[in-house]
Amino acid sequence: MKVVGARLPRYDGVGHVTGRTTYVDDVRVPGMLHAAALRSVHHNARITRLDTGAAAAMAGVHAVVTHADVPLLVYGHLSGAGIPGDEPLLAKDHVRYRGQPIALVAADTVDIARAACAAIEVDYEELPALFDVRLGFDGDAPVINDTFGNWYDQYEGNLDVRQIRKGDIDAAMDAADLIVSGVYRTQSVEQVPLETQVCVAIPEPDGRLTIHTCTQAMYFSLGVVCSHLQLPMSQVKMVGGTVGGGFGGKVDTASDTLTALAAQKSGQPVKWRWTREEEMLASGNRGPWHMEIIDAVTSDGWILGRKMLTIHDAGAYGRFSVYGLTKHSFHHTGAYSIPNLHFDGYVVFTNKIPTTAMRGYGVTGLSTAIEVHAERVAKELGMDPYEFRLKNANRVNDTSPNRIAYEDPSTVEVLQSLAAATGVELGDGLRAMTREQRSGDMLPDHLVAQIGSGGGH
């Protein structure tokens, strides 16, 4: 045990404090071109004409990449997991969010590349846009996503809702002394890494590509790039691992594939560094969540059941949202043991930036909803919120919504530590609680059946 508990310095600390750490923007390659993107100015519009002729003819412009240059235009971030792709790498005949890339120009300087983008002629036919997930279910709502419609419809092959059913929710509602409902909506959040999306792609003399990437997910991004480019992985070398902040936003392969295409087409190294404005406008963010919770509780503070409806705002395309919602569904009881569950969740499309991971994908907004709701329930019961939480807190072998037995739940100790750290006096009974498997007063009848046979310690 030389490492556990030791106060080791960062392995990259000296590089960071002396300016020697090489981020992607610091990579220097002779003859490197600079790229800029043409992005949609509309939230939802048909592209009726796209003419890159004038831009391509400008002095100093070496490549203009459009949808026609992409070997496999539509590929999904979860295609490898069986979720169909829905997002074109570059918009072809339809833009579905403001900031969606339509073309990438590689030129001698970034100023020339931007001027060339301005010289690309695009005609749009603007369409009504949808921004509120609740309106996506209306019969007259504009259709947002060609592949899935207005909400994802292929869970387990053919379901349009992510469902969890556990125990008997109707019996729980009937048996409840009190039913507490609440609606919680969290907003979208941009990760704002200080390093914006950036890539350097180099066509090598042997025909392979070297890609300096800021991705948080190297091998995943390698798969995405090779799929769009229809190249075997042996033909692409990704260089990365030094990321100037990501926080989930660099899980999406946002810049590598297009930069690689521009390098292929121009035959020269290309750098594409997004501006801060682009990062805010067009990079995947944490999506908004709409969450409705109805809890069936007893007057002595047990949660008998939870009914929940979640609508996740995916933005214009699916990306990882189905994964995010599934994770959300597995966590929808939070750190508490609730034996009777009825969860319905939808991934709904809007004309906004496709949303993605950020620090606890699918769970962060959910935790806010669950904990605010717990406070409300405790208040309505006239009960100490610590007591309410500690009674219901997960114990060894309690089971999660997806029926995994917890081997090592720490909720009890976390709550006790939180009280100690904030000067809250817990009574003897609460201080004495442990994570051990439920028995005695901590094992009321309604929790007997949900105890799993997990491994324990």
Added chain:
Amino acid sequence: MELTVNSVARTVQSPPLSSLLTVLREELDITSPKAGCESGGCGACTVLVDGQPRRSCLTAVCAVDGAEVTTVEGLGTPEDLSRVQQAFIHHYAAQCGFCTDGLIVAATAYVGGGGSADTGDIGEALAGHYCRCTGYVKILEAVAAVARGDTFDTASTASSANNTYVTIAGAES
């Protein structure tokens, strides 16, 4: 135009309205100042101009003709780190490192100007530097430690006064 960059005399060929950031990064290949926002908002491009912290992205190079410019490369080397650099390592004040160079430059000016170990004063001096990783606590602790005159062991990481470790009964089972 002439600049003295990290004690070396350099002649600049870029157009006079080029930003100092562009000149340093693209003409002189000094890459520690970062293009975080290129609009003066994030602080990652901060350098010292005649000893004062300046946003190099908002500074036209012609406006500092003849000046002495210092970036973090000029403050210390891996073999001979400045005290602020040592403090950032020992106090774990750098995570992804992208904001670090600008912060070290600004902190160097603060401490060099006789700044106190008061975290309120340090916070005011470093306001305008964004860091998305650390939550700032360790940066404030690092700069305060330099202002106090601490010495630093860069082979280890300091404990943080803001961390509260609570011993949990039964957690070892």
